[in-house]
Amino acid sequence: MLSLTCLGGAGTVTGSKHLLTSGDTRLLVDCGLFQGLKNLRELNWEPLPVAPRSIDAVVLTHAHLDHCGYLPRLLLDGFNGRIHTSAASRDVAELILRDSGHLQEKDADFANRKGFAGNKPALPLYTEHDALRTMQSFTSVPWHQPVPLPGDATLTLRRAGHILGAATAQIDIAGTRIVFSGDLGRYDDPLMHDPEPVAEADYVVIESTYGDRLHSRQDPTEALGEVIERTVLRGGTVVIPAFAVGRAQELLYHIWKLKQGGRLKNVPVYMDSPMAINAGSVFQRHPDEHRLTHYDSVAVGAAATAVREVEHSKALSANRYPKVIISASGMATGGRVLHHIAAYAGDHRNTLLFSGFQAAGTRGRKLLEGAREIKLLGRIIPINAEVQELPMLSAHADSNELMRWLSGFTRPPRKVFIVHGEPEAADALRWRIKQELGWPASVPLQDRSYSL
Template identity: 45%
Template sequence: MKLTFLGGAGTVTGSKTLLESNYTKILIDCGLFQGLKELRLKNWEQPPINPNELSLVILTHAHLDHSGYLPILVKNGYKGKIYCTKATRDLTEIILLDSGKIQEEDARRANKYNYTKHNPAIPLYDIEDAKDAITHFETFETNKWHIINGEIKFKFVNSGHILGSAFVVIDIKGKNLVFSGDIGRKEPILLPQYEYIEHADYLVIESTYGNRLHRKISITDELLRYIKLTYSKGGILVIPTFSVERAQEIIYLLSLLKRKNKLPEIPIYLDSPMGVNATEVYFKYNNLHKLTQEDIKSMISTVQLISDVNASKAVVNDKNPKIVLAGSGMISGGRVLHYLDKLISDEKNSILIVGFQAEGTRGRSLISGESEIKFFGKFYKVNAEIFKINDFSGHADQGELLDWLQHFKAPPKLTIINHGEPHQSQALKVKIKTDLKWVCTVAKMNKEYNLEN
């Protein structure tokens, strides 16, 4: 057996882990690189593995950095199945179609306004490519083994990160390999807590926040403070929002504030077709979250959901105070750019960052205090106030990662740390070695790790 990290090593994007056992090749996650240009360029390179040689793909969850490369894989010849949970399939379909649409629009805009070095600019993949990828999906329930062949079986176990997210447990001739994907919080806002796993011969664990502890504060109070501050200036609060999980969490918290009559009388919009569709998926899977029917009714009455492009333009051009949740969460594209085009240079407005911002993204630039950011082919002065709530995170912090690890009954033979920037992964490695006395290492891109049978 051997593992090769084709993404998500030394970075939090592009997650792809190749597991080989004899003639079986399994790809765990198939994510898109985001952020730094040197990473994004990897999306355009030849696939790191011949798609025809792959036996199957298993998805831990729907986020683009774990699923966004699937259309390219299929476009380049992959004909096998893509296994995931039902909720992951539904959310991934929404995410991939949206990704294809945004890439088509970005290429069209770049050509129209001539701010591209390519002649012409072309999308990485389009909507039709995304649709083709979706036909390969096959779904399975959690906590049930699925037989791949006489030697290999796998199962999903709830990881508490987003709706449908799961740890992947693979049994190869009696040896257990566990892939964490992304691990959620111990007390998520909407979801049940992650489940514990008792045994792994080999473990791959994420380290997005391997070097920090989330503050124990009232996120609702923080959110209300920034809303009131912006309202007092007569401004507009823009919240660049991840359409899956984060959007639903914020809508829920806003609905709680509204029920307590704490919100100013201003409209609230979710301007994201993907966010609207994802919210409908959440309401569909009542057994996978903690929301009551009263919660759902309150959420629906609190926020105006916008999909139509003309309705979106009307809200963008309306200068009255309001709260707008718009994709994308790292400001890498999507409708949030149209709001920033109008609002980012006016000091009475505010931008609230509510999630992890990868290196090289506009979101990272804003929280780093840069005075200008570039989009639509030009630079914009950042005069709006920039706020950040770190504690919204859907990723376990160092303490929660250790909590999950401590429930293994015996140390794995080897623990490999991935999905983190270098200082985060190294900090978690030191903590695991010091506190748990486990054998562990930090994953390196394209390095092969031979595992004992």
């Protein structure tokens, strides 16, 4: 008997974990951290409903934290199989997981020193050392070539766009073909290739981050330039929380285009994220995974001053000269950007600019919903700065683009499972699939098994 169980990413955009079970074989597709709302974050500390040692292999569609961030914990709890992903995703995962472990160690230490942990010492979910050990379990998978998985299954990866190395995953097992979209990227993106079509599947598991929305068609370079120039004219600084892999590079691309057009001549731009800086070198190591030439890739990286040292980062927070600071994390849940928000959010001349999806419960979501104060670094920070977003910079396909990818199937699947979306977005996509394609579709519930 073949079944699908969503251990995460059901009714939320975080914590993606999808378990395929066939007889004694268990395959886990993605293994992400829950983020955002406290009740979701607490799930990271709960044991999985299945024993990690009983999972035979993991398939990783891409290396964002909400898809790969639980992997070190999975190993700590007993998983001893292989993690299958594209070569570029393997390299990105090393950056993401090491940084995640490092930040968790720092956050635990900070909580203990400041007394946030109460009577019990705060502990990291895993450490940077645990993340490094996890990398030994990775196996790189070539594009378009079926490779064996445990249980006589096979895996075929195709490019999904979205970020470097992102893939859709086709798993053939027990005479059935299941295709997982992972996170689908945009069509005609300036950096990433278009999502590749898939011809056939018995079942499709598709993300729905923007299942109820369409992205603006406004020129993102122009939109970014307008926000920066408006802020600088009033003597302010633009702070941009950005995902270190994907969004940071796209922001640099648009800033590079602005500078090529003679704009931002006297505006200093800083990339205050060692991980984003390192991600730029990963882009150059995988030239076939994006649209940039080697020359342009180097030029885009040079569009901002790299900030690696903590002291330099602190100096940026103290310096009130107009500038642009790009820093992680993208939803303002951790990292150096928190210190920049604390430094600049109280001044009306400054701008906090968000450029990607903000999950429920994150500081980014609260700010976009109009919060006039937020709790940050153990204190309450007033919000007087302008708060803006550039949704057209999202690396996620919108509702029309999700439907475009689905229309590439040459025959209807038996069923579509809609995951990795908040309830309204997932149900809106379910309705579109039913009305426009006539396919059976449903939104699975967390931890409930569905027979295939």
